[in-house]
Amino acid sequence: MLSYLIRRILYVLPVAFGVSVICFMLVQIAPGDPLTAIMPVDATAEEQAAMRAAYGLDKPLPVQYAIWIGNIVQGDMGKSIATGRPVAGEVLVAVNNSLLLAFSASVIAFPIGLFLGFLAGYFRDTLCDKAVTAIAIAGVSVPNYWLGIVLVIIFSVTLGWLPSMGAGPGGSQDWHWDWLHMRHLILPAVTLAVVPIGIVARTVRALVGDIFSMDFVQALYAKGMTRFDVLRHVMRNAAATALSVMGLQLGYLLGGSILIETVFNWPGSGFLLSNAIFQRDLPLLQGTILVLALFFVFANLIVDVLQAAIDPRIKRT
Amino acid sequence: MRWVDHDGETMRLFGLGRTSFIAATAILIGGMAAAQGTLRVGMTAADIPLTTGQTDQGGEGMRFMGYTVYDSLIEWDLTSADKPSVLVPGLATEWSVDPADTTKWTFKIREGVTFHDGSPLTAEVVVWNLDKLLVETSEQYDPRQAAQGKSRIPAVASYTAIDDYTLEIVTKTPDATLPYQLAWILMSSKANFEALGKDWEKVAMAPSGTGPWKLTSFVPRERAVMVPNESYWDAGRIPKLDEMVLIPLPEPNARSAALLSGQVDWIEAPAPDTIPALTGNGFAISSNAYPHNWTWHLSRAEGSPWNDIRIRKAANLAIDRDSMGALLGGLMVPAKGFLPPSSQWFGTPTFEVKYDPEAAKALLAEAGFSLENPVKVKALISPSGSGQMLPLPMNEFVQQSLAEVGIEVEFVVVEWNQMINLWRAGATDPASEGAHSINFTYFIQDPFTGLIRHLSCDLIAPNGTNWGHYCDPDMEALLAKIRSSFDPAEQDAVMRETHEKYVNDALFLMVTHDVAPRALSPKVKGFVQAQNWYQNFSSITMD
Numbered sequence: 001m002l003s004y005l006i007r008r009i010l011y012v013l014p015v016a017f018g019v020s021v022i023c024f025m026l027v028q029i030a031p032g033d034p035l036t037a038i039m040p041v042d043a044t045a046e047e048q049a050a051m052r053a054a055y056g057l058d059k060p061l062p063v064q065y066a067i068w069i070g071n072i073v074q075g076d077m078g079k080s081i082a083t084g085r086p087v088a089g090e091v092l093v094a095v096n097n098s099l100l101l102a103f104s105a106s107v108i109a110f111p112i113g114l115f116l117g118f119l120a121g122y123f124r125d126t127l128c129d130k131a132v133t134a135i136a137i138a139g140v141s142v143p144n145y146w147l148g149i150v151l152v153i154i155f156s157v158t159l160g161w162l163p164s165m166g167a168g169p170g171g172s173q174d175w176h177w178d179w180l181h182m183r184h185l186i187l188p189a190v191t192l193a194v195v196p197i198g199i200v201a202r203t204v205r206a207l208v209g210d211i212f213s214m215d216f217v218q219a220l221y222a223k224g225m226t227r228f229d230v231l232r233h234v235m236r237n238a239a240a241t242a243l244s245v246m247g248l249q250l251g252y253l254l255g256g257s258i259l260i261e262t263v264f265n266w267p268g269s270g271f272l273l274s275n276a277i278f279q280r281d282l283p284l285l286q287g288t289i290l291v292l293a294l295f296f297v298f299a300n301l302i303v304d305v306l307q308a309a310i311d312p313r314i315k316r317t
Numbered sequence: 318m319r320w321v322d323h324d325g326e327t328m329r330l331f332g333l334g335r336t337s338f339i340a341a342t343a344i345l346i347g348g349m350a351a352a353q354g355t356l357r358v359g360m361t362a363a364d365i366p367l368t369t370g371q372t373d374q375g376g377e378g379m380r381f382m383g384y385t386v387y388d389s390l391i392e393w394d395l396t397s398a399d400k401p402s403v404l405v406p407g408l409a410t411e412w413s414v415d416p417a418d419t420t421k422w423t424f425k426i427r428e429g430v431t432f433h434d435g436s437p438l439t440a441e442v443v444v445w446n447l448d449k450l451l452v453e454t455s456e457q458y459d460p461r462q463a464a465q466g467k468s469r470i471p472a473v474a475s476y477t478a479i480d481d482y483t484l485e486i487v488t489k490t491p492d493a494t495l496p497y498q499l500a501w502i503l504m505s506s507k508a509n510f511e512a513l514g515k516d517w518e519k520v521a522m523a524p525s526g527t528g529p530w531k532l533t534s535f536v537p538r539e540r541a542v543m544v545p546n547e548s549y550w551d552a553g554r555i556p557k558l559d560e561m562v563l564i565p566l567p568e569p570n571a572r573s574a575a576l577l578s579g580q581v582d583w584i585e586a587p588a589p590d591t592i593p594a595l596t597g598n599g600f601a602i603s604s605n606a607y608p609h610n611w612t613w614h615l616s617r618a619e620g621s622p623w624n625d626i627r628i629r630k631a632a633n634l635a636i637d638r639d640s641m642g643a644l645l646g647g648l649m650v651p652a653k654g655f656l657p658p659s660s661q662w663f664g665t666p667t668f669e670v671k672y673d674p675e676a677a678k679a680l681l682a683e684a685g686f687s688l689e690n691p692v693k694v695k696a697l698i699s700p701s702g703s704g705q706m707l708p709l710p711m712n713e714f715v716q717q718s719l720a721e722v723g724i725e726v727e728f729v730v731v732e733w734n735q736m737i738n739l740w741r742a743g744a745t746d747p748a749s750e751g752a753h754s755i756n757f758t759y760f761i762q763d764p765f766t767g768l769i770r771h772l773s774c775d776l777i778a779p780n781g782t783n784w785g786h787y788c789d790p791d792m793e794a795l796l797a798k799i800r801s802s803f804d805p806a807e808q809d810a811v812m813r814e815t816h817e818k819y820v821n822d823a824l825f826l827m828v829t830h831d832v833a834p835r836a837l838s839p840k841v842k843g844f845v846q847a848q849n850w851y852q853n854f855s856s857i858t859m860d
Contacts, residue, residue: 043464171536
């Protein structure tokens with residue numbers, strides 16, 4: 001197990017390096033200019049050149065990358081061009097807010113998805129299975145930003161039960177686990193949970209169905225086990241794959257919520273990212289993408305390790 | 318030339334007798350007694366504008382973080398909705414230019430003004446603020462504020478504090494537009510900067526200006542809270558509210574939903590298609606003409622079809638602007654010129670900008686084109702962008718209108734940030750892909766931003782913002798005369814003459830003007846929307 005763990009951690013290093021290169025280069029491809037955000041549109045060419053030099057944007061790309069990665073290794077992600085604030089602080093606050101949203105959505109999505117998936121897999125080809133499949137397909141297919149707007153219209157605008165935007169009455173830095181703040185979380189978390197509910201339910205349904213058709217299940221029945229005991233074995237067999245899907249979904253929830261965070265004005269990493277894209281705020285963009293990508297890499301690492309712990313077959317490979 | 322402060326008028330008012338004095342006192346006390354309520358504003362910006370003095374985020378930044386927390390020497394009059402906004406004394410009570418040397422200006426600094434931290438405003442502090450933007454070796458030089466402010470005062474060569482309340486500014490060349498330039502420059506507190514360890518990042522969290530509002534708390538990207546400055550120097554502009562909260566809400570649907578669900582009381586720029594829902598639910602839409610335009614800036618580079626005045630005039634006659642109004646929920650002023658018809662500088666152009674497709678076709682026929690043989694033009698447009706209104710449907714409307722008279726438009730669509738770069742690069746830059754026009758909305762509030770910068774020969778891109786490479790000796794003479802007319806009335810007359818030339822020569826495709834719509838909760842009372850990019854929030858109360 002230890003050698004597997006070390007090997008798996010070492011794999012992360014080249015991936016992280018690759019991710020950093022891609023993060024840096026990707027944002028350079030898009031046309032546009034980060035200085036637009038910090039200078040009046042009619043600033044003179046001379047003033048623009050001076051500002052470009054001040055931010056080191058006049059240097060060749062490999063030099064810019066070397067400086068950037070050198071600073072990152074030392075824990076300095078630079079300063080946002082648009083706001084002048086340190087990128088690390090901005091990303092930390094935003095990722096923290098996104099984590100809050102992602103975990104809340106996971107708490108809603110994973111148990112429901114697992115439950116529905118097992119239900120459909122166990123009662124395969126019944127009305128129950130068809131109903132769950134319909135829910136799962138709807139969950140995956142409905143554009144979640146549209147769903148978000150519809151939920152806002154119903155629960156905020158028409159009924160006035162829940163707030164439509166923001167992370168609490170005093171902003172995210174004033175977050176408390178009380179009803180006044182948590183009510184801000186409900187609509188975005190529910191909207192964000194819809195896709196993973198569908199994906200987890202579909203995956204688990206297929207898994208459980210397949211496992212039930214395996215020979216060992218017949219053998220268990222032949223040994224005289226109850227249906228409940230057999231289900232326990234099936235669940236254990238399905239757990240590793242289900243965990244891997246949920247790990248990927250957690251990564252998706254953290255990084256893939258740009259639209260949801262925009263609809264609900266949630267001050268998370270997706271919101272930060274979309275603003276950074278429009279402003280061509282390169283340091284902020286690179287920093288945010290890097291942190292999210294590394295989060296994804298580490299989420300996968302944790303899932304792999306957990307899988308190995310659950311499923312002895314993995315350790316041997 | 319001399320400007321006189323409000324105070325002079327106030328004294329004369331008191332001179333009218335005791336009745337006026339009692340009435341004025343009663344109004345003041347009544348206003349103070351009504352002081353209550355919090356106004357929560359949903360801005361279109363994605364972040365709280367820079368708080369240290371010179372703001373970012375364009376017009377919205379100046380509106381909410383500039384003229385609220387800070388003052389400039391000379392300010393815009395924001396008290397009237399009915400007439401064009403003009404310059405009035407701010408932190409300078411009067412100013413004059415030396416008739417013998419018109420580069421030399423003297424400003425009398427308002428006495429008794431204090432910053433929010435209690436320190437006094439003096440001429441020396443004004444000098445310190447100008448150094449903050451212009452002198453890179455000064456300890457208070459702030460690249461972020463300089464990036465915003467330096468290009469606004471290109472005329473300034475040097476400045477000196479003659480005494481505590483007298484400031485002298487010398488310009489590089491005689492330039493009568495200096496008062497307009499200074500209306501951009503906001504004064505931060507030197508004492509506050511020093512008390513916070515001479516660190517602008519710390520000042521950003523606890524800024525100090527002389528303005529009617531004090532910033533009390535600030536969470537980047539989420540909210541800023543302001544309270545009234547009870548000792549503001551202009552008693553008439555002491556805010557009546559208890560608190561004003563600014564919330565960045567860049568997504569238009571999120572802004573409307575926040576207003577409809579009662580999380581904010583005021584939103585900037587509601588999307589036109591949400592306006593029926595807003596008014597149907599009792600929300601008020603406030604709008605007014607202001608110095609903004611939505612045009613196609615035409616290329617006058619060699620080979621551009623727009624070099625032919627007949628084609629330019631034909632295009633201006635081809636657009637049914639009233640029908641376009643339906644697209645925008647009626648929230649527009651159809652263009653009659655480059656400046657809005659209500660502008661003090663509109664003048665009396667002889668070419669009437671209107672919808673007359675037959676006249677347009679006749680002009681095109683004269684130029685050798687017809688529906689069967691259309692003139693072909695390439696147009697740079699962007700699907701979104703600050704102040705661009707609804708660029709895609711509006712541009713498609715223009716494209717269709719022009720096609721109906723014999724002008725075939727091919728669009729080059731680029732994202733807004735890149736559009737700004739292409740605008741700076743100019744019509745002949747290869748990145749502009751040979752486009753013959755660029756759809757760019759303009760802030761046209763003062764002589765420089767309104768008229769000079771678009772067509773001045775020495776500002777041809779990339780050196781300046783004359784995107785279309787236009788250069789004409791008659792226009793050049795007019796622009797020079799604007800800068801050398803030190804009598805405001807005479808300067809206004811030259812401005813009108815210049816604008817008449819803009820229109821008579823059909824130098825732009827003049828389409829429409831925005832009306833700065835904002836949606837307000839029925840609880841919001843007392844707002845007067847000035848014909849300006851900035852607004853006064855002091856008169857507002859909440860029911």
